[in-house]
Amino acid sequence: MGAAQSGPKITAQDRAILSMKAQRDKLREYRKKIQVVLDQEQRIAKEALKQGNKERALTALRRRKFQESLLQKTDGQLEVLTNLVSNIEFALIEKDVLFGLEQGNKVLKQIHSEMDIEKVQKLMDDTAEGIRYQREIDEMLMSTMSVEEEEAVQQELAQLQAE
């Protein structure tokens, strides 16, 4: 079509995965074919029985049995291949996760290098000092308030006595 295809580079791994999936597809097609033959032999057996031809029915059933064993083998191989494909795809995800961890780790280290432990300690000490100083002032102000309140109460008492 002319336009160059964008997107991630197609690696040899990608081609390998494609090739495996093509093999898997071939197995699936083969499996379909076996199932068709299997069903056909079943029908032949039924027909033969209806016509009273026991021998013919038996032959069809034997052929069907053979197809069944082929089917089982195919299913087994299909399972192995499908699992392999899944494992590979998962391994690729894990690789990405590992890469993410590496990146995150780098960033964390860098931030730590900018935060000097001693600086932090001094800051914490200064802050504690500031909080203590603030508390002292609060206490002083509170006691001042109590004295004023005490005078007010004394005045009220005097007024009551006067009545």
Place this chain on the structure above:
Amino acid sequence: MPYEPFTTESGFVLQPIHSFPPFFTKQHHPSILSDATQQWIKLILGYARHRRLWTLRVEDAESKDGPWNEVFWNPRIKRQMPQQYLEYITKTMVSEGSAFWEPPRQTRSVIVCWSKVDAWAETLYDWVLSTGQMNTILTYYEIQNPETVEGPMSETPLPLLLKAIQVLAKSGRAQQIEGEAADGAEGGGGVRFFRAVAK
């Protein structure tokens, strides 16, 4: 009103013009020919959508028992689509983009796009997105034959699927990967879809 719509056996409603004998003749006058041809194209695409037909061959004009016979043969007025006229119609469809020659480099048989290729491309992309298959390598076979549920592209002919993928490739949402089919037949190869990068 002498001309009425007619409902076919398959449940498709043919418009009154289908009962108008001259409709089955390739007209000489350019503007009449153009109008009539557009009507035929609309009819063909509508019918294809109704019956899920994909392929149209010029031979289908003469057939009385093919999948298109409800459209190209009107026994009530004893008229049949002439093969020459159908050739003209299919050529027009290809030039307008509502069909494409398949196999390529011949002019007897087309695949009709009763939905535009662009619409198919979006359907395909949405399906890949919603089934979590972005950034995965997929074979054409597994797109058309998903393991569990039927996908939206299961019935489309392979050439149409490929055209839809090419549309997505142009807009940076897919890349095709060559490969052989496991038995060397047609249809090998695969594709990977991804979200477009905003430029």
